[in-house]
Amino acid sequence: MKLVVFGANGQTGRLATAIALNAGHEVIAVTRRPREFPLAGPRLTVAEADVRVPAAVGPLVAGVDAVVSTLGVSFTRDPVDTYSVGTANIVTAMRDAGTRRLVVVSSTAAFPTRRSRVPLSLRLIEPILTRTIGKTVYDDIRRMETIVRDSGLDWTVVRPSGLFDLPELTQYVRGEADPVGAFTARVDLADYLVAVAADVTTVRRTVIVSTTEGTPSLWQMIRREAGSGNDTGTQPVPAP
Numbered sequence: 546m547k548l549v550v551f552g553a554n555g556q557t558g559r560l561a562t563a564i565a566l567n568a569g570h571e572v573i574a575v576t577r578r579p580r581e582f583p584l585a586g587p588r589l590t591v592a593e594a595d596v597r598v599p600a601a602v603g604p605l606v607a608g609v610d611a612v613v614s615t616l617g618v619s620f621t622r623d624p625v626d627t628y629s630v631g632t633a634n635i636v637t638a639m640r641d642a643g644t645r646r647l648v649v650v651s652s653t654a655a656f657p658t659r660r661s662r663v664p665l666s667l668r669l670i671e672p673i674l675t676r677t678i679g680k681t682v683y684d685d686i687r688r689m690e691t692i693v694r695d696s697g698l699d700w701t702v703v704r705p706s707g708l709f710d711l712p713e714l715t716q717y718v719r720g721e722a723d724p725v726g727a728f729t730a731r732v733d734l735a736d737y738l739v740a741v742a743a744d745v746t747t748v749r750r751t752v753i754v755s756t757t758e759g760t761p762s763l764w765q766m767i768r769r770e771a772g773s774g775n776d777t778g779t780q781p782v783p784a785p
């Protein structure tokens with residue numbers, strides 16, 4: 546399979562790229578910072594593009610089997626439109642190119658529901674985060690989902706919960722309704738993104754991915770977030 550990964554230089558994107566390469570796929574990894582991209586290999590093309598620029602997106606999605614988006618923006622009080630504008634550009638480019646399979650990362654926090662096995666502390670804090678410092682990000686994630694749903698493409702929306710890092714894949718849980726938890730390991734999310742790109746049974750579905758092993762406490766999560774910013778940090782990337 547030939548895949549394009551937008552957000553490939555992010556923490557989940559790097560893992561998804563490595564997992565796809567390890568699985569024998571061809572990958573076009575899209576980033577605004579190609580010189581900082583840590584992977585190389587015969588089946589990998591690193592493409593420099595800003596997803597906000599339609600002319601840069603168009604050529605990348607032609608002739609591929611699937612497009613995966615792990616685009617992300619840090620919490621900010623400023624307006625955010627990278628998810629919606631970027632995804633609209635990807636959708637338009639895919640329609641023009643006749644490429645149909647689209648998998649995008651969203652977030653459970655943008656669509657709050659009462660999830661089982663979510664600690665009370667998180668249930669109390671999450672709505673505060675999503676209405677204050679995370680508001681502009683989650684507003685735009687909701688706009689992105691609408692664009693994807695209305696795209697007419699063969700889409701799957703994948704919603705992780707709070708992302709954290711684990712060195713190894715786990716027996717993660719996925720499903721359409723309340724599959725368990727408060728957290729998702731990036732390696733599990735990345736594995737699912739690559740798997741689902743080839744899985745037509747998930748077309749036009751929204752899937753939640755949950756990790757139930759090795760999950761952090763809410764306090765550990767907050768400390769990590771405060772310490773990490775939004776850079777592509779310390780998560781080891783499996784060798785392609």
Ligand SMILES: NC(=O)c1ccc[n+]([C@@H]2O[C@H](COP(=O)([O-])OP(=O)(O)OC[C@H]3O[C@@H](n4cnc5c(N)ncnc54)[C@H](OP(=O)(O)O)[C@@H]3O)[C@@H](O)[C@H]2O)c1
Nearest residue numbers: 552554555556557576577578595596616617652706707708
């Ligand atoms: N953090 C959480 O707890 C959490 C929870 C639920 C869902 N999510 C979602 O999960 C996804 C992955 O998160 P992550 O932490 O792995 O991501 P991340 O490390 O923040 O990476 C996101 C990547 O998006 C790329 N990007 C941003 N603007 C772009 C633009 N204009 N053009 C091209 N690329 C652009 C950046 O790549 P370059 O700078 O290299 O271009 C960046 O590396 C995101 O969609 C996030 O919203 C996160």
